[in-house]
Amino acid sequence: MPRKIRLVAAVSAIGLSLAACGSAAEEIPADGGGLGSASAPVSIRVIANDAFAKQWQDQLVPEFNKKYPNIKVTVDGVPYNDQLAKTMLELTGTTATYDAVLADDPWLPQLAKTGALYDLKGPELAKWNDAGYDWADINPTPLAAGEWEGKQYAVPVRSNLLLMFYNKSLYKKAGVREPSSETTWEQYFADAKKLVQDTDGDGKTDSWAVGTYFTKDPLTPTVWQTVLNSNGGKLLDDKQQVTFADANGVKALQTQVDLLKYAPPGASTYQFNEPLEAFRQGKTATMFMWGSVYKGTAVDKESTTLTPGEVGVTTLPAGTAGPGTHRGIWTAGISKRSQHPAAAWTWLQWLTSKEGEQFTAKAFGTFPARNSTLDGTPPADWAKPVYAALKEGYEVATKNQMWRPRLPESDAVQQILALQTSRAMSGQATSQQAIDQAAKEITELLKTKGYGQ
The missing domain is CATH 3.40.190.10 (Periplasmic binding protein-like II)
Structure with a gap:
C-alpha cells in the first residue's frame, strides 16, 4: 500500500x-x-x-x-x-x-x-x-x-470493483436466503447472526459471517466509504470540502466496526490476505473483497477449497440510495x-x-x-x-460516484482515513471521534493545497 x-x-x-x-x-x-x-x-x-x-x-x-x-x-x-x-x-x-x-x-x-x-x-x-x-x-x-x-x-x-462474495453452502446450512443486490444492510446483519455457526456439530463455532479489511490499510476505508455512498453520502463535495463529518459518515464507519462482531477471532488484524484465506477455507460465509480474486477463490484448485458452484458474487448490501460497490x-x-x-x-x-x-x-x-x-x-x-x-457494479459505481477522491492529494486523504478507521476498529476511538478527527485533518490538508479558497 x-x-x-x-x-x-x-x-x-x-x-x-x-x-x-x-x-x-x-x-x-x-x-x-x-x-x-x-x-x-x-x-x-x-x-x-x-x-x-x-x-x-x-x-x-x-x-x-x-x-x-x-x-x-x-x-x-x-x-x-x-x-x-x-x-x-x-x-x-x-x-x-x-x-x-x-x-x-x-x-x-x-x-x-x-x-x-x-x-x-x-x-x-x-x-x-x-x-x-x-x-x-x-x-x-x-x-x-x-x-x-x-x-x-x-x-x-x-x-x-469491491464486491460481496458468499458461500452458498454455508448460507444453505444456516437456513438463510442467498444475498442479492436488493439485500439491505439491516437484512445482512440479521442474517449474520445465523451465519456464525457450528458446521460439524461438535458444539464449537467454526464458521463466521464475514471477513474483509479491518486493520490500518489505505483500502480499509473503502468498505465504509461504500456504505456512505450507498446512503447518498460523499467524502468531499465538488469544491473538495469535507462532507462526511455528519451522522451519515458516523453510521457508515460504525457499520464496518459492527462487522467485527460476526468475524473470526483476530479479524481486527485482517488486511488483504487474511479474509481471502478464511473465505477460501470455508471459514466465513461472506467476504467484502475486490472481485478480481474470484478466479483464485472459486476456480483455481491450488488456491481454494471451493468451486464455482459454491461461490456467489453480488454488490455490497444496499443503503437508501441503492447497492454498494467501490471502483x-x-x-x-x-x-x-x-x-x-x-x-x-x-x-x-x-x-x-x-x-x-x-x-x-x-x-x-x-x-x-x-x-x-x-x-x-x-x-x-x-x-x-x-x-x-x-x-451491474459498474452502473452502481457511476450512479453514486463510488470511488476515492479525484484529486492529486487522494493518496494523502486515504492515508488519513486509514489511520482514523483503524482507531475505530481497534476501539481506540469511537466512530464519532474517528470521523471528527479524519475530517479535521483532511480539511487542514486540503486547505494548505488551496482548495475552497
Whole structure:
C-alpha cells in the first residue's frame, strides 16, 4: 500500500522541483520511434505492479508479439508500497526509464498533474491510432478512472470493483436466503447472526459471517466509504470540502466496526490476505473483497477449497440510495519522455483492445472493461454470473460516484482515513471521534493545497 503521507508528499514536491529545473527531454522522432523491424526491433519498458508483472511478461508479451514481433516489451514489477513514489520520480525526474506507467485508481490525478503523460485522445498520438480501436465500447466507469480535468491520460488495463462474495453452502446450512443486490444492510446483519455457526456439530463455532479489511490499510476505508455512498453520502463535495463529518459518515464507519462482531477471532488484524484465506477455507460465509480474486477463490484448485458452484458474487448490501460497490481500476498511460511513443501506444491499444482484453480475461481471469466482452460469450462458464455482477457494479459505481477522491492529494486523504478507521476498529476511538478527527485533518490538508479558497 502507499507509503506514509509525508513521504509521498515529499516525493511529489522533490519530483516537481526536479521537473522544473531539469533538462528537457530529447526530441522525439517524427515517426514516434517507429514500430521496429526484424533487423532493428524497438524496445519499450513498462513499470507495473509486481502482483501481475510476471504474468504479463511471461504470457501477455508473447501474445502481443504474435501480432507485433518487432516491439520488445519489458515489464518491471514494483511492490505496491513503492510504486506510486517510484512512478512520481520517473515522471518528474531528469532521466527517463519507462515508456508506459500504471496507475492505481486514486493515483491518476497526481500522476497527470506532473504534465508528463500524453492525452491518449489528443492530437499528439492520433497518427498512431489503430482504426479498429473502439473507444465507445469501453464502459464509462472504468474509462473514467483514466480521466482527469477533461483529458484521457490512461486506459483501463485491469478493471476491478469491491464486491460481496458468499458461500452458498454455508448460507444453505444456516437456513438463510442467498444475498442479492436488493439485500439491505439491516437484512445482512440479521442474517449474520445465523451465519456464525457450528458446521460439524461438535458444539464449537467454526464458521463466521464475514471477513474483509479491518486493520490500518489505505483500502480499509473503502468498505465504509461504500456504505456512505450507498446512503447518498460523499467524502468531499465538488469544491473538495469535507462532507462526511455528519451522522451519515458516523453510521457508515460504525457499520464496518459492527462487522467485527460476526468475524473470526483476530479479524481486527485482517488486511488483504487474511479474509481471502478464511473465505477460501470455508471459514466465513461472506467476504467484502475486490472481485478480481474470484478466479483464485472459486476456480483455481491450488488456491481454494471451493468451486464455482459454491461461490456467489453480488454488490455490497444496499443503503437508501441503492447497492454498494467501490471502483478500483488499474490504468496505463504513456510518458511524454518516451522515445518510442508509437510503440508504447501500439502496446496499450492492443492490450486494451477487444482481442487483448479477451486474452487477459481467459488467461488471467482479469475483469473486462469493454461492453462487448461483458455482453459476449465469456471465456469460461464461471465468468457468466461474475460478468453480470460486474456490469451491474459498474452502473452502481457511476450512479453514486463510488470511488476515492479525484484529486492529486487522494493518496494523502486515504492515508488519513486509514489511520482514523483503524482507531475505530481497534476501539481506540469511537466512530464519532474517528470521523471528527479524519475530517479535521483532511480539511487542514486540503486547505494548505488551496482548495475552497
